Amino acid sequence: MKVTTQTEHFTNPLYLESGRILEPYDLTYETYGALNSDKSNVVVVCHALTGSHHAAGTYEGDIKPGWWDGMIGDGKPIDTQKYFVICVNVIGSCFGSTGPMSEMYPTSEPYRLKFPVITISDMVKAQRILFDRIGIHHAHAVIGGSMGGMQALCFAIEHPNFAKKHIVLASTYATQPWAIAFNKVAREAVIKDPAFQNGLYDPKEIRENGFPGFATGRMCGHISYLSPTSMQTKFGREYVETDGLYELFGRFQIERYLDYNGMNFVQWFDPLSFLYITKAINIFDATRNYDSLEDSLGRINSEMYLYAFKSDLLFLPEEMKKIETTLHNIGKSNLVYYEEVDSNYGHDAFLVELDKFAHSVTKALEEER
């Protein structure tokens, strides 16, 4: 599936949860499949921290498929012969939508640390504004994993009449201190590296010369995305052949893997976007503007499909379960489906072990309640 990226420019201000505004701003997105005549086949896919609008297919002349290519396409679990799929790059990110390295109008300088703190609600609000612009006022479903799941939940609570179904994977109702701690280590590693230059780094320079703290931060993220079992299966205690066991800096294969992914990350993600998006994740709390989780989830009047992953050590199954239990407690049992996917992979199972839940997601999209 060959795909192209589109960008919409908005001159009206985006009113943020913080009280600040973003103006003007861009939103970059991709669509897959065709919108049907009554516009009833829209499936919104929300991406995670380092994801992008490029969820499926490949670009002309490129070979790298989108991050959920196994899920989205003709005949795939989210079938583009049936659904019109749209995925928007979140504000704050670095793949086209306005973020901290975008020009701060009317200057031609990037915002950098002058960029406002954004929230999951802000990301969702921006998407709705984009959808309105392109004539989409309702969706069949909103689906996302991890931070994408936060967006899906936020759609359900704050935009209760927008979509009929919300599918939340490997996510939470409010980020817990355990996940905040992982982000903390990653954020500290970035901020304290002289290469960060208090936010004044030259993007080209860090790609050329490296940004060790950013790489280290990414490594920390990788721990939380995997699990003891998946690391055991992938790497065991294999040692890098050319390294000596008794060399202080000799490495295990798991270390080489982390080195590679850390260094590589600096080439394709922006440090300030990383800080802003992890901040949005940290402060995500579906109860913030409500009296309680009951009150917050009480606004939901759409079908909720919740997929937790047994070995997810970033957002624990019990956090997902709490959403289900709460919906039950407030009399919305008829709206909720909960599944704990039996996976040893860890958090990233929602990206990797599609065979474990894709069939169920297809059913969720199709079933009539």
Added chain:
Amino acid sequence: MKVTTQTEHFTNPLYLESGRILEPYDLTYETYGALNSDKSNVVVVCHALTGSHHAAGTYEGDIKPGWWDGMIGDGKPIDTQKYFVICVNVIGSCFGSTGPMSEMYPTSEPYRLKFPVITISDMVKAQRILFDRIGIHHAHAVIGGSMGGMQALCFAIEHPNFAKKHIVLASTYATQPWAIAFNKVAREAVIKDPAFQNGLYDPKEIRENGFPGFATGRMCGHISYLSPTSMQTKFGREYVETDGLYELFGRFQIERYLDYNGMNFVQWFDPLSFLYITKAINIFDATRNYDSLEDSLGRINSEMYLYAFKSDLLFLPEEMKKIETTLHNIGKSNLVYYEEVDSNYGHDAFLVELDKFAHSVTKALEEER
């Protein structure tokens, strides 16, 4: 209990597993209680990564008790009215025993990166040499948690006639990639910080000016020492009162806790010791010099008491369980006792939730099999 520290100096070389030697070297230790006439009441306590020989009591004029003061003392679980307890600072550490910042004889310069890589076996061997020097040729028990547990297991396998009982808490038979990955992030944060100066840092200077990467590394360790539940209980989603929720660098309480512990760590631990000891932990593998775990554990002929902690996310209960299962499989069921302590605290439960296992440890020390 007022305690004092002693140091023994050794001029004979210490032959290391790597093939290198350490000469001369010092070993610093503390003892609590009195050695009985037939020297049958010795309990060796082994410390963890950042621990020291100061396991119990307080120094004259000081108020800070040793790291396992709740366990060791008159009338305490390891009762010094009954036992003569000895705890030795491991080689490679920074509290008196020879480590990377010790003078490299005959120069008066520190070893720094010329210090040899040491192993858990080396730490244990050095302790045995010290014990021989002070006239202790047998012990009633060897006990330790985390890296201390690795030493206790190593005593049991490699010095099978030294102690009658070995008590291993919150540890493993071989460090798994999950734990290596946590160490990796911490080590990278240290090494890549310019303050490290490729190992040529001035200890006074880093204490005065800070060493952000070392602090960040410590933060990463703290994640692995706690658990989602203990963080939830301690910190929840409490935000630092004076920080704004929508400030990019505003902090949750969990973040402030990590900041504090990270910065503080630089004041009392040495970065090179940290690298050498984490290396020793990473390469710990009780099977390395044997055909298999069965072969390795087959050397054991003492009582083994294994305490795993349910929520330990650094060394998983299944790793401890594997020691038990293997001992069973090779016909040593009569020697092994396994307990999974019901704790939500995480790895550090062996330091913190003494009431959950101390009684059982006392029984282990006392029981006649």
